[in-house]
Amino acid sequence: MSDEKRRRGLVQWPRVALTTAGVLGAACATMLVVRTGDAATTTPEFGGATPTRTVVAIPAPRTSTPAPAPVTVTVPGLPVETPVLVPQTSTPAAPMAQTTVDPRLIVYTVAGNQRPNDPVTITYADETGALRTVDNVVLPWQLTVIPNVPVNYVTASSGGSQLNCWITDASGATVAAQTDNAISATCNR
Incomplete structure (x- = not known):
C-alpha cells in the first residue's frame, strides 16, 4: 500500500467515527422518546387544566339518505394529531310528517x-347556474x-387540507361525489 493511500485512509476515519456517533445518538434519542412517550403527551402550561380539543365527525352522505348532521365531540387531554372515531348508532326512525319537497332541490x-390556518375556497353554481x-x-x-x-357544480380547493x-x-341520493381526500375536490352532474 502506498503512502498516499494510507494517508487518505487516515484522514477519513474521523468522518466515519462522527457519522457513526451521530447515527447512534439519533437512535438513542428516538428510543428514549418512544419508551417514555414524551412526544405523545401534552402538559398544560402554568399548571392549568388539561387542554381540550373539539373534533367534528361527519359521516359521508349515503346514496339513499340525506347527509347526517355533524357530531361534535370534546375530548379532554387529547393531542392535536389524535383522530377520534365516532361509531354510527342507529336510532329508531320517528314517523315523518308528509312534506312536499321540490324535486329540483340539491345539496x-x-x-x-382541514389543516389549521389553511383557507378553503369553494365555488358552486347557484340557482341561475352562475358561479x-x-x-x-x-x-x-x-x-x-x-x-x-x-x-349542478361545486369545487373546493385548499393549500394542503x-x-x-x-x-x-x-x-x-348522491348524484356526484369525489372522496379522494385531495387538496381539491370537484363534483358536477
Whole structure:
C-alpha cells in the first residue's frame, strides 16, 4: 500500500467515527422518546387544566339518505394529531310528517380534514347556474339550492387540507361525489 493511500485512509476515519456517533445518538434519542412517550403527551402550561380539543365527525352522505348532521365531540387531554372515531348508532326512525319537497332541490356538501390556518375556497353554481365563490370556509360546509337550470357544480380547493365533495338530490341520493381526500375536490352532474 502506498503512502498516499494510507494517508487518505487516515484522514477519513474521523468522518466515519462522527457519522457513526451521530447515527447512534439519533437512535438513542428516538428510543428514549418512544419508551417514555414524551412526544405523545401534552402538559398544560402554568399548571392549568388539561387542554381540550373539539373534533367534528361527519359521516359521508349515503346514496339513499340525506347527509347526517355533524357530531361534535370534546375530548379532554387529547393531542392535536389524535383522530377520534365516532361509531354510527342507529336510532329508531320517528314517523315523518308528509312534506312536499321540490324535486329540483340539491345539496352541495364539502367536508374533510382541514389543516389549521389553511383557507378553503369553494365555488358552486347557484340557482341561475352562475358561479359563486366563498373564501375562508370552515369545514364541513353545506348549501341547499333549488336550481332553475340543470347545472349542478361545486369545487373546493385548499393549500394542503384533505377535501371531499358530494351533490345529493331531493331524495337524498348522491348524484356526484369525489372522496379522494385531495387538496381539491370537484363534483358536477
